[in-house]
Amino acid sequence: MSETRDLAYFRLKEDVEELLYAEADLLDQRRFSEWLDLLADDLHYFMPMRRNVAFGTHAERENTRAGRDISWFDEDRWTLSKRVDQIMTGIHWAEEPLSRLCHIVTNIRLLAARPSPAAASAIEVGSRFLVYQNRVETETAIFVGRRSDLWRRPAPADRAGWRLARREILLEQNVLLAKNLTTFF
Amino acid sequence: MSASDRMVDTERGVVSREIFVNDGIFADELEKLFARAWLFVGHESQVANPGDFLASRMGGESVILCRDKQRQIHVLLNTCRHRGMKVCRYDEGNTPLFSCPYHNWSYATDGRLVGVPQHRELYPDLDRSQWSLIEVPHMVNYKGTIWASWDKDAPEFKDHLDQVLDCRDGREGGSEVFGGIHKWIIPANWKFAAENFCGDTYHNPSHRSVDLIGIGPSARSGDSGRRDNEYRGGQHVWVSHAAGHGTHSVWMPPDQGYVESFRENKVVEEYFRHCFYERQRRLGDKARLLPLTGTIFPNTSYHGRQPRNLCVWHPVSATETEIWRFFLVDADAPGEVKDLLRHYYMRYSGPAGMTEQDDMENWNYATAASRGTIARRYPYNYQQSLGRVQRDAPVPGTVSLQVTEESARGFYASWQRFLDGAPWDALIGRPPARRGAGDAAREAAD
Numbered sequence: 001m002s003e004t005r006d007l008a009y010f011r012l013k014e015d016v017e018e019l020l021y022a023e024a025d026l027l028d029q030r031r032f033s034e035w036l037d038l039l040a041d042d043l044h045y046f047m048p049m050r051r052n053v054a055f056g057t058h059a060e061r062e063n064t065r066a067g068r069d070i071s072w073f074d075e076d077r078w079t080l081s082k083r084v085d086q087i088m089t090g091i092h093w094a095e096e097p098l099s100r101l102c103h104i105v106t107n108i109r110l111l112a113a114r115p116s117p118a119a120a121s122a123i124e125v126g127s128r129f130l131v132y133q134n135r136v137e138t139e140t141a142i143f144v145g146r147r148s149d150l151w152r153r154p155a156p157a158d159r160a161g162w163r164l165a166r167r168e169i170l171l172e173q174n175v176l177l178a179k180n181l182t183t184f185f
Numbered sequence: 186m187s188a189s190d191r192m193v194d195t196e197r198g199v200v201s202r203e204i205f206v207n208d209g210i211f212a213d214e215l216e217k218l219f220a221r222a223w224l225f226v227g228h229e230s231q232v233a234n235p236g237d238f239l240a241s242r243m244g245g246e247s248v249i250l251c252r253d254k255q256r257q258i259h260v261l262l263n264t265c266r267h268r269g270m271k272v273c274r275y276d277e278g279n280t281p282l283f284s285c286p287y288h289n290w291s292y293a294t295d296g297r298l299v300g301v302p303q304h305r306e307l308y309p310d311l312d313r314s315q316w317s318l319i320e321v322p323h324m325v326n327y328k329g330t331i332w333a334s335w336d337k338d339a340p341e342f343k344d345h346l347d348q349v350l351d352c353r354d355g356r357e358g359g360s361e362v363f364g365g366i367h368k369w370i371i372p373a374n375w376k377f378a379a380e381n382f383c384g385d386t387y388h389n390p391s392h393r394s395v396d397l398i399g400i401g402p403s404a405r406s407g408d409s410g411r412r413d414n415e416y417r418g419g420q421h422v423w424v425s426h427a428a429g430h431g432t433h434s435v436w437m438p439p440d441q442g443y444v445e446s447f448r449e450n451k452v453v454e455e456y457f458r459h460c461f462y463e464r465q466r467r468l469g470d471k472a473r474l475l476p477l478t479g480t481i482f483p484n485t486s487y488h489g490r491q492p493r494n495l496c497v498w499h500p501v502s503a504t505e506t507e508i509w510r511f512f513l514v515d516a517d518a519p520g521e522v523k524d525l526l527r528h529y530y531m532r533y534s535g536p537a538g539m540t541e542q543d544d545m546e547n548w549n550y551a552t553a554a555s556r557g558t559i560a561r562r563y564p565y566n567y568q569q570s571l572g573r574v575q576r577d578a579p580v581p582g583t584v585s586l587q588v589t590e591e592s593a594r595g596f597y598a599s600w601q602r603f604l605d606g607a608p609w610d611a612l613i614g615r616p617p618a619r620r621g622a623g624d625a626a627r628e629a630a631d
Binding site: 047048049051052053054057061064065067068069070071072073074075078079082083085086089091092093094095174175176177178179180181182 | 274275276277278280363364365366367368369370371372391393394395397398399400404405507512524527528530531532535536537539542543545546547549
């Protein structure tokens, strides 16, 4: 972020870190409907597939494209709410019994604050994740990657008002090494 | 005697658990089945221009699907003839040459060896024409889909994909594949998945969660279920084909009108309404058959309409399968149609698909449970609707009109014939050619 790193910047960054940690708690504690409450109605939630491509063609070919190609996820809040509904049926066998999950969120960076850190109503946030999934007896999957988020709130004074409006998730895998993607990132 | 002897008894309707976990049988499958059968490689739309390539797989091996400078499509084994290194290490792209990273032998996009460093001094007598990349002896472009076989004696490719690959309005061909192939690995034997798509309609209870919440093309309008019920009023038909394919379709009443579907978007709804009547006009009585699912023996399956895709179950080991799914759409469909279908496909299929996640759970744990020393002594039951079949009505093949495992029995009967090394006539259900006097004379001379 090009702005001066003043007190307002550090206070906002502290708030952002708390926000992402609290979000991770909601997911790991299986408080899925509360997690849905954090999502803006116009959320775009996107996880492309990653291809092996020749040097110099990465910008053009490495990732599947939002809005055009098949990706792992390229969806909205409605679809995510369906995923939660399915888990809550208690007979979604890929998540029944429920997985044990641990979202480790790190490398949190405040990349932009609009209009300013002191009066931010929209922020761009970068982070890394390591999601550990363990289920049934010995099944384990580890997902590692990067996230780019856009969070918005109705008013700068509303410290609890942040809603996720865009999330791009770059999973660092080509062939998916997990048997499925029943978790949220 | 091979390890697979007496593993399959389709008359009694029993199949040994051994064939889902035994390493020796898996090695036999690679040798006797995957090295002979027609396998799906990719779609021509994925290599549209000269120099375009796509890394694909046949059986356990990497192959390159590419289009040469003369626009001809080739399927080449992805291994250098000198010391074996992969000559193509990218998933896709465009290139004039495949150059081996090891010693830099280089091959043109038609597979010809065109570059050997220091060949004058080191290989003065090398006949380069003998050292091209290994090319499949048989390849066919069937309505845009590319299939290949490693057996030079393989008979002509025939399939049951017309209704899947043709445009929704009944025009022949005209489909393309969306960018992005789902690729993932599951701890399951490949046959569980292939068998499931043959027409296992009995497994609907697995999908109760997704049916309850509703994820179909009209789900936003409040509909439950995982697809719109355009099959309402039809007679389900399960067909076991002589070559081991199994298809599940619905034979609609002759006077059936359009069942409203894709209701959440006007443009999309109108497109499918138009396609329905246009298809009836073009195909007449044949339009009554609507495809649901099927498996083209051995390891390519499809969803025919909702969703619409081809899926390949690549064998990795007896207990691991790498799945590749290609999603199909009419190439000239309006943008709104492509967009709605793409979203529907992603929420239905693949590792993030709300329907398929529950399928995989079954295949994975069925594989694990097939391993037990005691469990392996007990075969699986394939007796559902045993003997309840009719011939060639209302469509060609061995037809069942009630939920059945007939297609699974047919699949495993074919599987056994391949592992027994049967001749092609037996493999495709063709009567043996009449032997002339010359055949006996030639055999006597051998």
